[in-house]
Amino acid sequence: MIRKKVLIFGASGQIGKYCIRRLVKNNFRVVAVTRNTHQKGYILKTQAPIGFIDIVEAQIDDDVKIKRLISENDICINLVGILYEKGKKSTFKKVHTHFPEKISKFCKEEKKNFIHISALALEKAKDSKYAISKIEGEKKIRENLPEATILKPSIVYSVDDNFTTRFMSILGLIPFFPLYYSGKTKFMPIHCTDLIDIIFYVMTKKINSQIIECVGPEIISLEQILKKLLNLIDKKRVLIPLPLFFANLSAQFFQLMPKPLLTQDQLRLLKYDNILSGKYKSNSEIGIPSKRIFDQEVKKYCYMWKEGGEFNTSKYDPQ
Secondary structure (H helix, E strand, O other): OOOOEEEEEOOOOHHHHHHHHHHHHOOOEEEEEEOOHHHHHHHHHOOOOOOOEEEEEOOOOOHHHHHHHHHHOOEEEEOOOOOOOEOOOEOHHHHHHHHHHHHHHHHHHHOOEEEEEOOOOOOOOOOOHHHHHHHHHHHHHHHHOOOOEEEEEOOEEOOOOOOHHHHHHHHOOOOEEEEEHHHOOEEOOEEHHHHHHHHHHHHHOOOOOOEEEEOOOOOEEHHHHHHHHHHHOOOOOEEEEEOHHHHHHHHHHHOOOOOOOOOHHHHHHOOOOEOOOOOOEEOOOOOOOOOOOHHHHHOOOHHHHOOOHHHHOHHHOOO
């Protein structure tokens, strides 16, 4: 029996796929919105049984369609976000500020619950366009719909991420790796499953009018993360602290790529620790502490970056 219909914007991303699987498992019907069904539709179809998911193509500037979708569903979750800008259409301002503002306005008009996924530790990064756009988006949501719940996760990781998997791919290819800001920036990585537990709890317990910081159980520096990944994939690499001048030059070069390894805006973000601010409640304080340990979870999929691949797992160890 279908409980409620949940509308998810940004459904084809890492968090979206985990979210779909959790919701349909608990008899929710999902309307998954993506900007390109030809590219993402076949992936989304595999995330849920027939009858539990509808896949809809919509652009973030299609106000009529977005409002109709919101009116037809019970709960709205926004997972849309970008790490770098592409031309004049895919900008931080448009994606992180104007789009959440629009959704919150429509949810207010249609009397729908709204859960918005933002990001942790943005307040200090006043020199980052990414951070500024996210903060402005949160502000617009609170103005339009005070009842909305905003979740602010630290770095989210899993086998489907663009964080641990990218680092392991690069570490497997080059003999050294640059440490920006000496690798001292601190993070509290949260596994995607733990974040989904929080989203599901907020949704089913009808927690409204809250801003919640979502973090994993550990504080780990960038240098420690890289060393953990190297250990997991059995690689030895030289980690070299990179002076800021050369870091900026490398960011300028990387951001010319179609999928930048690093942009100048991301480099600016790395100056600031990505940990609890103490300004808002944490997931532990609302009763949903994260359980998954970074090393233990990455170990489950790191074999893909080890010599021998799956044959390098304990399953194939000689007895």
